[in-house]
Amino acid sequence: MKNNIVFGIHQDKQKYITKVSSYAVIYNIQESSIALIKNHKGDYFLPGGGLEIDESLEDCLIRECLEEGGLEVSIQKNIGVAKQYFKSPNDYKYYLNEGHFYMCKQLSKQYPLEKGNTILWVKPSLAIKMLVHDHHKWAILQLLK
Numbered sequence: 001m002k003n004n005i006v007f008g009i010h011q012d013k014q015k016y017i018t019k020v021s022s023y024a025v026i027y028n029i030q031e032s033s034i035a036l037i038k039n040h041k042g043d044y045f046l047p048g049g050g051l052e053i054d055e056s057l058e059d060c061l062i063r064e065c066l067e068e069g070g071l072e073v074s075i076q077k078n079i080g081v082a083k084q085y086f087k088s089p090n091d092y093k094y095y096l097n098e099g100h101f102y103m104c105k106q107l108s109k110q111y112p113l114e115k116g117n118t119i120l121w122v123k124p125s126l127a128i129k130m131l132v133h134d135h136h137k138w139a140i141l142q143l144l145k
Contacts, residue, residue, distance in 0.1 A: 007134035008085030016085065016096040022061035023048030023136065024073055024104040025143050033121035034140060035106070036130060037068045040116035041089075044130040046101075046139065047071065047119075057100045065104070069119040070112040073104040079142050082135035101139035 010016075023046040026035040036044045049064040051057065058075055065071045079101040087094050112119070122130065124144055128137045 005080070005082040005135070005138060006085070007082065007138070010085050010096075011094070014094050016094045018096045018098060019050050020057075020098045020100070021048055021050045022057045022064065022100045022102065023139065024061055024065055024071075024075075024102055025079060025139050026065070026071065026073060026104045026106050027124075027143065028106070028121060031121060032123060034124050034127045035069060035071065036120055036122060036127055038118040038120060043132045044127075045132060046136045048099075058102075061100075061102055061104070066110075067113040068117050070110045071106050071119065072108040072110070074107055076103045076105050078102055079139050082138050084133050084135040086133070097133070097135070099133075099135045099139070101135075101142070103143055 025046060035047060037047050038044055047065045047069050048061055051060045062073060065073045081100050084097045124140050128140055131137050
C-alpha cells in the first residue's frame, strides 16, 4: 500500500489543517455501480468523513456511511491512503485531507441521519468525472485495477 500519493497544490506559506478521514467505495457488482453522496450544493463525494476523538478509521467509516447515505456497510478490503490539499468553500480554510479508502459492501439501507444529502449509484467511469476530490477518483481507479 502506497502512502505517498498526494493531490492538489501545497502553497508554501499557507498553513494547512490536517484532517484524517475514512471513505467508502461501495461497489454494487450486479449493477456495476458505485455509491456517491450528492450534498446540498450539488457536489459529489464518496461516503465518508473525518474521524471523531478516539474513533478508529473503521468505526468512522461505518458511522459516516449511515449518517450521510443511510447505508449500513461491511468493510471488505483496504484500498489505500491518499492525501489532498484544498481550500474549503464552506469555511475558506486550507486543509490537507489524509483519506483512508476502503472497498465496502452495502448490507442495508435506511434514511440518512444527515439532511440535505442524496445517495446515487453511478458507473465507475461516470463517478470519476463527477467527484470533487482527486483522491476520491484515485480510490476508484485503484479498485478497478
